[in-house]
Amino acid sequence: GPKVLQIPSHQIIDMGQMVTLNCDPVSNHLYFYWYKQILGQQMEFLVNFYNGKVMEKSKLFKDQFSVERPDGSYFTLKIQPTALEDSAVYFCASSGTDGNTLYFGEGSRLIVV
Amino acid sequence: GQQVQQSPASLVLQEGENAELQCNFSTSLNSMQWFYQRPGGSLVSLFYNPSGTKHSGRLTSTTVIKERRSSLHISSSQTTDSGTYLCALERGNNRIFFGDGTQLVVKP
Numbered sequence: 608g609p610k611v612l613q614i615p616s617h618q619i620i621d622m623g624q625m626v627t628l629n630c631d632p633v634s635n636h637l638y639f640y641w642y643k644q645i646l647g648q649q650m651e652f653l654v655n656f657y658n659g660k661v662m663e664k665s666k667l668f669k670d671q672f673s674v675e676r677p678d679g680s681y682f683t684l685k686i687q688p689t690a691l692e693d694s695a696v697y698f699c700a701s702s703g704t705d706g707n708t709l710y711f712g713e714g715s716r717l718i719v720v
Numbered sequence: 721g722q723q724v725q726q727s728p729a730s731l732v733l734q735e736g737e738n739a740e741l742q743c744n745f746s747t748s749l750n751s752m753q754w755f756y757q758r759p760g761g762s763l764v765s766l767f768y769n770p771s772g773t774k775h776s777g778r779l780t781s782t783t784v785i786k787e788r789r790s791s792l793h794i795s796s797s798q799t800t801d802s803g804t805y806l807c808a809l810e811r812g813n814n815r816i817f818f819g820d821g822t823q824l825v826v827k828p
Contacts (some may be wrong), residue, residue, distance in 0.1 A: 640816070644761070650806065650818045696761050709753065709808075709816065711763040 609633040613699050613712035614681075620719055625687035628715045630699030632682055639682045640700040640709065641674065643667060650698065656682065689719045723747050724809055726819035733826045739794040741822045743807035750810045752783045752790045757804040757821065766792070766805075797826045 612631040620626050632639055641653040654664040656674055671690070676682040682701075686693055696714040727742045743752070751770040755763045767774050767781040769790065774781045778797075783790040794801055804821040811817065 642818075649820050652816060652818075698763065708765060708768040710765065711755070713762040716761075 609636075609710050611699055611701055611710050611712035613697075613715045615715055616713065617716040618718070620689055620717065622691055622719050623688045625685065626689055626717060628684040628686075628697050628699070628717070629681040630683065630701075630712055632699070632701030633703070633710050636701035636703050636710075638702045639674075639676065640702075641684045642698040642700065643695045644698065644714075645695045653684075653697075686717075689717075691719050693717060694719045723811075723817045724807060724819040726805075726807055726822050728822060729820065730823040731825070733797050733824070735797060735799055735826055735828050737797055737826075739792075739797055739801075739824060741792040741794075741805050741807075741824075743790045743792075743809075743819055745788050745790075745809050745817075747809075747811060749785070753808045753810070753816075754781055754790070754792050755806040755808065757806055759803055763806075794824075797824075799826050799828050802826050 614629045639656040642650050643653050644650040651667055652665050653668045654674055655662045671686055673685045696716045698714045699712045700709040702709050723746050725744045733739055753768050754766040756766050757763050769781045769783045771783050771785050778795045780793040802825050804823050806818050806821045808816045808818045
């Protein structure tokens with residue numbers, strides 16, 4: 608079936624450094640999402656993105672977060688600077704023209720030390 | 721308040737038993753989706769089911785919009801069914817709300 612690829616699968620980074628999480632969505636999909644899941648907790652919506660713009664973001668999407676998809680390449684989540692509480696698994700998802708069924712990547716596990 | 725509530729929070733079965741997982745939502749919705757989260761964390765979409773009943777192998781999903789609930793039935797459970805089952809509702813603007821999940825353990 609359709610696959611969403613996430614790179615890296617895991618990363619350890621020093622607090623205060625910048626990190627970029629990359630997502631290769633399903634081809635021809637138009638809607639893109641990032642979710643955050645802290646170990647043992649509920650998956651939380653961060654942001655959704657369509658037609659080059661953020662459509663909606665949650666309160667978890669701090670000012671240090673940004674998303675973009677330059678020229679149809681990777682859909683990226685950048686955190687600058689990182690904080691300890693950013694440690695989590697970040698899931699990327701995409702959906703098609705109907706904006707309905709979501710396809711998720713395997714997640715990028717971020718550890719901020 | 722939480723828009724999506726799942727029950728039970730956890731469930732332990734013997735292999736071969738059936739499971740019924742519930743999802744209740746407090747608001748209107750555009751769609752309902754069920755996911756399976758593997759112990760390692762990755763997600764698999766099980767059903768996109770905005771209304772009615774859908775079947776896939778040993779799995780059945782039923783969504784009743786006017787009652788604001790959706791259920792996932794697993795028949796003849798297997799040890800490989802162990803993991804977390806998440807329901808998610810989409811309200812509009814492509815924003816998805818997840819429940820807390822049901823942790824399922826199937827013992828041999």
